[in-house]
Amino acid sequence: MNVDRTEDVSAMIDDELEQDGQHLVDDLLNTPLLRERWRSYHLIRDSLQHQLPEKLDKTLASSVAAKIDNEPHILAPVKKSQPAYLKPLAGLAIAASVAALAIVVLQPAQEGSSEQGIQVASFTPVGTPVTSQARQDDAQIRQVRAEARARLNSYLVNYNEYQTNSGIQGMLPYARTVTYENNRK
Numbered sequence: 038m039n040v041d042r043t044e045d046v047s048a049m050i051d052d053e054l055e056q057d058g059q060h061l062v063d064d065l066l067n068t069p070l071l072r073e074r075w076r077s078y079h080l081i082r083d084s085l086q087h088q089l090p091e092k093l094d095k096t097l098a099s100s101v102a103a104k105i106d107n108e109p110h111i112l113a114p115v116k117k118s119q120p121a122y123l124k125p126l127a128g129l130a131i132a133a134s135v136a137a138l139a140i141v142v143l144q145p146a147q148e149g150s151s152e153q154g155i156q157v158a159s160f161t162p163v164g165t166p167v168t169s170q171a172r173q174d175d176a177q178i179r180q181v182r183a184e185a186r187a188r189l190n191s192y193l194v195n196y197n198e199y200q201t202n203s204g205i206q207g208m209l210p211y212a213r214t215v216t217y218e219n220n221r222k
Contacts, residue, residue, distance in 0.1 A: 043074055050078050138192065142185045182219065 045061050048054045054061070065071050076098070083089050 042068075042071060046071060046074055047078055050075070050082065135193075135196065139189065142189050142192075186219070 042061070042064060045054060045056075046065070049058055049061060065075055080089075080093075
């Protein structure tokens, strides 16, 4: 028998095995000498800890193993896993949706219909003071932007509430709240 395998058995009993124990378990199941070593090491440990039973039954393990072999096997259904690319793709779709919504919401509102194209300049009659017209336009633009900002902030708050519960990978845990601030005056 290989000395390394007996040392691995000893390390496994002491919970000091540094590598994966699956190969060792396979060897224990297939090698009678290793199984005997396993029993001996457990007996030594129980003796040192003063946990020996009054009577030792050497055939107990084999009788329990025979009864387990006679038990019917329970087959559990295999869990269907989703492809690995699905979660990052879902995150990308959400990010693209948020970006598209931000572009649509943050576009300045244009007055009039767009059938004739974009209005480049407006005509101001000669008798109308320019400052009052500019003030009205500026107030309307500020009102539209404030409404858009409120709608976007409401959307972002709702999104962040549901996003933290969805388990999407790729989102930074410390960047939970997103806001929009316009620093222009």
